[in-house]
Amino acid sequence: PAWxxxxxxxxxxxxxxxxxxxAFETQGGDPQRREFLHTSVPFVSRGYARxxxxxxxxxxxxxxxxxxEYLAQLAVGAxxxxxxxxxxxxYRAQLDATETDSAVLLRDGGxxxxxxxxxxxxxxSVLLGEGPGKVxxxxxxxxxxxxYSHGGSHPVGDRSGPSPATGPAHATExxxxxxxxxxxxxxxxxxxxxxxxxxxxxxxxxxxxxxxAGQLQTILQALFLRDPDRPVVGLLNYCLSGAGLExxxxxxxxxxLQADLWPLYLMSASQHGGDALVGGVWEAFFDTLSRVRxxxxxxxxxxxxxxxVKAQYYHDNRYELLNYxxxxxxxxxxxxxxxxxxxxxxxxxxxxxxxxxxxxxxNWELLQQLESAYHSGVAFRYTRxxxxxxxxxxxxxxxxxxxxxxxxxxxxxxWQAMDPEWDPYPVVIVAHNGSHVSLVAxxxxxxxxxxxxxxxxxxxxxxxxxxxxxxxxxDSG
Numbered sequence: 006p007a008w009x010x011x012x013x014x015x016x017x018x019x020x021x022x023x024x025x026x027x028a029f030e031t032q033g034g035d036p037q038r039r040e041f042l043h044t045s046v047p048f049v050s051r052g053y054a055r056x057x058x059x060x061x062x063x064x065x066x067x068x069x070x071x072x073x074e075y076l077a078q079l080a081v082g083a084x085x086x087x088x089x090x091x092x093x094x095x096y097r098a099q100l101d102a103t104e105t106d107s108a109v110l111l112r113d114g115g116x117x118x119x120x121x122x123x124x125x126x127x128x129x130s131v132l133l134g135e136g137p138g139k140v141x142x143x144x145x146x147x148x149x150x151x152x153y154s155h156g157g158s159h160p161v162g163d164r165s166g167p168s169p170a171t172g173p174a175h176a177t178e179x180x181x182x183x184x185x186x187x188x189x190x191x192x193x194x195x196x197x198x199x200x201x202x203x204x205x206x207x208x209x210x211x212x213x214x215x216x217x218a219g220q221l222q223t224i225l226q227a228l229f230l231r232d233p234d235r236p237v238v239g240l241l242n243y244c245l246s247g248a249g250l251e252x253x254x255x256x257x258x259x260x261x262l263q264a265d266l267w268p269l270y271l272m273s274a275s276q277h278g279g280d281a282l283v284g285g286v287w288e289a290f291f292d293t294l295s296r297v298r299x300x301x302x303x304x305x306x307x308x309x310x311x312x313x314v315k316a317q318y319y320h321d322n323r324y325e326l327l328n329y330x331x332x333x334x335x336x337x338x339x340x341x342x343x344x345x346x347x348x349x350x351x352x353x354x355x356x357x358x359x360x361x362x363x364x365x366x367x368n369w370e371l372l373q374q375l376e377s378a379y380h381s382g383v384a385f386r387y388t389r390x391x392x393x394x395x396x397x398x399x400x401x402x403x404x405x406x407x408x409x410x411x412x413x414x415x416x417x418x419x420w421q422a423m424d425p426e427w428d429p430y431p432v433v434i435v436a437h438n439g440s441h442v443s444l445v446a447x448x449x450x451x452x453x454x455x456x457x458x459x460x461x462x463x464x465x466x467x468x469x470x471x472x473x474x475x476x477x478x479x480d481s482g
Contacts, residue, residue, distance in 0.1 A: 018065065019147035019238075019476040021056055024128055025049035025070030026154025026184045026243070029205070029214045032071060033185030036078050037088050041099065043075045045153040048242075048287050050107035052151065055291040057109050059298050059477055067131050067139050069118040071185060072107055079103060125216035126188030128152070132224050147236040147476055148228070153287055155183040156243035157215075160201035180248030180277065181215035182241070188213050193220060218249040229267045236268045236471055238307065242285040247277035253461035267463035268471070270307045272314075275456035282322050286458045289317040297473050307462070308469035312364055315458050319365030322455075326367075327356055329451040334442050336379070338432040342407045344398035350409040354384070357411075357418065359448075367448055371418045376444040382429025383420050384410055 025045030032039050049070040056066055081087055082096030110116065117139040118127050131140045132150060141148055158178040179198055187209065197219055199212040221241075228237060241249045250273050252258045259265055274285030293314045297304050305313060319326075336351045344350065358375055361368035378384040389405045396409040407430055412419040436442050462468050 017146070017475050018479040019061075019149045019236075020141045021061060021066045022128075022131055022141060022148065022150040023049050023052050023056075023066065023068050023070065024150065024152040024154070025068075025072075026123070026152065026182055026216075027071065028155050028183040029185055029187075029211075031185075032075070033214065036081065039078060041082075041091060041095070043071065043103075044155060046070060046072055046075050046103060047106045048153045048284070050103075050110050052153075052287065052291045054109040055295045057113070059295045060479065061477060062479055063113045065479065067118075067141065068110065068116040069123055069127055069131065070116050071123050072103075072110065072116050072119060074120045074123075076100065076103060076107075121186045124184045124186040124188045125213070125220070126190040126193060128216055129188075129190070129193060129220070129224060133227055143231060145232055145235050147238065149238045149240075149476060151240040151242065151287070151290065152182055152216075153242045153285070156245040156248075156281070157181055157183060158245055158248070159203070161198040162200045178248075180218045180245050181212075182243050182246070184214050184216065186214070196220075196223065218251070221249050222252045225267070225269060225271075226262060229269070233266065234268065236468060237270075238476070239269070239271045240286070240290055241271070241273040242281065242287045242290075244275060244280040245277060246273035246275050246281060246285075247279065247459045249273060250459055250461045251277055265463050265465040268466040268468040270311075270462040270468050270471070271460065272311060273459045276459060279456050281456045282325055284321075285456070286314060286318045289314045289321060293317060294473070294477075298477050300474075302474060303472045304474040306470045306472055310473045311458070311460050316365035318458055320360065323356065323359055326359060326451055326455055327352070329455065330355060330448055332437075333451060334434050334436050334444070334447050336432050336434055338430075339385075342398040342400055344407075344409065345396065348396065348398070348409070350385075350396075350411070354411060361416070361418075367452060369445055369448075372445050372448055374418050376434060378418075378420060379432045379434060382431035385430035385432060386410055386423050386427035387430040388427045 025048065027033065027044050032043060049068065050072065053066060053068060057063065078087075079096050079100040082091065083093055083100050085093050087093070087096055104111065118131070129135070130138075132148070134140045134143045158180045161177055161179055179201070191213070194212055194217075197212065197217050199210070202210065202212045202215075205211055225237065225239075228235065241247075250271055252262075253264055253269075253271065272286065272290070274281040274287070293310060297310070331352070339351050354375055358371040359367045361371050375384070386408045387400070387405055388408075391399070392406045392408070394406075394408060396413075398407050398409070399405070400407055408423070408427065410420045410423060412421055434442060434444050434447075
């Protein structure tokens, strides 16, 4: 790989850039009209603390986030001068919680860029090393940047006018990430199709609050033109963030930019047309990164690191998938049984199968086995009269007892051998309209509907084999 030709000491100890955005409508206008909760402040603060715990020096981290501006807003509310309708005790509690979350960042002096500097132009300047202020130096060391915000899109042109009749859907949209304040650098938007942007109430141009996917591509292109061997790792954590990866999936663009040679590893929290889950992949990214330092060297490569991040993401968000599935189907006959201790076998069996797959994905074979066991009566047994056994439930009406037969504490989906006097108790999985459904089909539909982390990288650069531990080594200057 090209970047391995550079002395290894020059490619160790990354610069980290943590960016917390927000929409102008929620955190950038009149303070009296801003929302009570801030989207990105707690996540950026916790990400910063994770980096410091992992040994990253404060001078190697650049933070762009509204922390002090938000704290000032909360302090006004706590003094009784905030918007009407929100009790002052709520402001005090939120102020205390935010200061606790941000204790490490505040101890180190607070954000490098705050208030009106939390805008798209600042991100551009910091990543490209354009001073004054704290920016990423052009010394060849790796760069890791992470952006947490809301994402959105608007049509390339005015919706009332003609639009392209062919081509991919994203070709008719401009995708962007929100910022609470506007940049004063209109020249950054010369290559962006902004005709479809809606204006603000006071006539200002809304695009200056957006950092577009195309602008991010331009930033990356500039970084690699300056130093084609400098490793760059990026995390885009917002709805529709996968749009920021699309240029690396288009053959003609990659060829024109020679992007396959870029030592770039770029991740997103969702597909280009999908909403991210709350929190996205942010916590999984920084949790996994913080564990690298304590592992046997050389530790995971970026390719393995992303696999681990995804696995934690799916584990952390398993209830999102579980709830989605249960909104599509249920087991009426089990709902009639009053299981001991309020147990919910359907919920527990489904969760077991969802967590048993490879890299956090559902185990499709176990789901098929579960459905078969439910339908055949193997999963549950029935006897007349009460029985004092664990994992049982009483049946209303004629009475009797149902036993949940799954073996507990094992990694396999297995069922207890039962007394032949106990009758099979078959149950059927149905949609909420009563029609029979395939459990595997329902889970596949739910799995495809949720947000999935994505990644692209310079395939010919070898960056997927770069050891993540190198990003955290600062012992040699």
